[in-house]
Amino acid sequence: MGTIVYYTTGLLVLSVFIFIWLERKYPYTKGMPVFRDGFWVDLIWYTFIQSYFLKIFIFDYLIEPMRRSWHLESMHWLDHWPVALQVLLFLVIHDFYIYWFHRAQHHSKLLWRTHEAHHSNKEVDWLAGARSHIVEIIVNQTIEFAPIVLLLGPNSPVVAIKALIDAVWGMYIHSNIDVRSGKLQYVINGPEMHQWHHADDKSVFYSNYSTKFAVWDWLFGTAYLPGRKKPRVFGLPYAYPRDYFGQHWFSVKRFDEEELVAKYPLFRTYHLSRLRLAKWIFGGIGWARKLGLAGSPGDKPANGGRMGQRVVESVAEGTESAI
Numbered sequence: 001m002g003t004i005v006y007y008t009t010g011l012l013v014l015s016v017f018i019f020i021w022l023e024r025k026y027p028y029t030k031g032m033p034v035f036r037d038g039f040w041v042d043l044i045w046y047t048f049i050q051s052y053f054l055k056i057f058i059f060d061y062l063i064e065p066m067r068r069s070w071h072l073e074s075m076h077w078l079d080h081w082p083v084a085l086q087v088l089l090f091l092v093i094h095d096f097y098i099y100w101f102h103r104a105q106h107h108s109k110l111l112w113r114t115h116e117a118h119h120s121n122k123e124v125d126w127l128a129g130a131r132s133h134i135v136e137i138i139v140n141q142t143i144e145f146a147p148i149v150l151l152l153g154p155n156s157p158v159v160a161i162k163a164l165i166d167a168v169w170g171m172y173i174h175s176n177i178d179v180r181s182g183k184l185q186y187v188i189n190g191p192e193m194h195q196w197h198h199a200d201d202k203s204v205f206y207s208n209y210s211t212k213f214a215v216w217d218w219l220f221g222t223a224y225l226p227g228r229k230k231p232r233v234f235g236l237p238y239a240y241p242r243d244y245f246g247q248h249w250f251s252v253k254r255f256d257e258e259e260l261v262a263k264y265p266l267f268r269t270y271h272l273s274r275l276r277l278a279k280w281i282f283g284g285i286g287w288a289r290k291l292g293l294a295g296s297p298g299d300k301p302a303n304g305g306r307m308g309q310r311v312v313e314s315v316a317e318g319t320e321s322a323i
């Protein structure tokens with residue numbers, strides 16, 4: 001599998017640049033910056049750090065022990081199939097599974113705790129889909145890759161090809177691109193329906209669960225596509241932590257991040273460390289703002305403005321002593 005990973009990684013990086021370029025050229029929501037709010041949390045924490053450790057955990061500590069004890073590879077059930085057909089088989093089966101699991105996450109209060117992180121971005125672009133709770137990734141990726149590794153072996157090219165398709169299709173459905181795919185939207189899922197899935201709008205909370213094939217939504221009566229109308233607001237209807245660890249702790253215990261910032265000096269120091277680091281590196285708040293590392297003075301927190309946000313703004317403006 002060694003060489004194929006170079007190709008799939010190259011294609012992945014190339015796709016990122018293509019998506020960013022298309023988002024600039026044909027934006028779904030106009031005026032969204034490349035470094036939108038939450039960009040760095042999604043890139044550094046979810047895309048690089050979380051993915052790196054979860055890949056090791058899922059493949060080496062969950063799937064590998066199953067492979068060693070069950071020996072399903074020796075049955076050679078799919079070995080004679082062409083790789084393209086093997087990929088298609090696992091693509092369709094997993095996509096069908098994920099439709100129902102995703103639907104359950106929106107209907108169960110407990111499962112929603114593992115999915116709300118994915119809906120928390122207020123601006124949805126090619127990277128927004130990377131934001132997924134640890135439990136959600138462990139469950140979905142184990143169910144996705146265990147059958148492939150167990151039946152075809154860990155070195156099958158299907159693993160790398162499937163991972164690339166997941167990543168590119170994931171970027172596509174979340175991308176801020178004004179795609180008009182016409183009748184193809186009945187089969188291939190894209191931003192037209194998935195941007196709506198991320199809307200803060202009651203009429204779509206129980207709709208558009210499909211990931212790759214939109215056909216599941218049309219078949220099972222959950223499709224929502226109101227012509228050319230676009231959502232006005234995205235994200236969650238309640239205040240949600242901006243910090244990676246806060247986002248995971250919030251799924252276990254509800255708390256108000258802004259109040260913690262205002263109340264506890266230790267938490268405030270931790271919470272503001274990135275902002276202070278950005279100010280220090282860029283020698284001021286201007287560049288930190290351009291890169292999405294600090295909010296703008298006009299930004300209001302999702303909960304309507306509390307003491308904590310005033311503290312954050314004061315650090316950004318360099319008037320912390322006034323608080």
Ligand SMILES: [Zn+2]
Pocket residue numbers: 102106115119197
């Ligand atoms: Zn969802």
Ligand SMILES: [Zn+2]
Pocket residue numbers: 118129174194197198
């Ligand atoms: Zn999504």
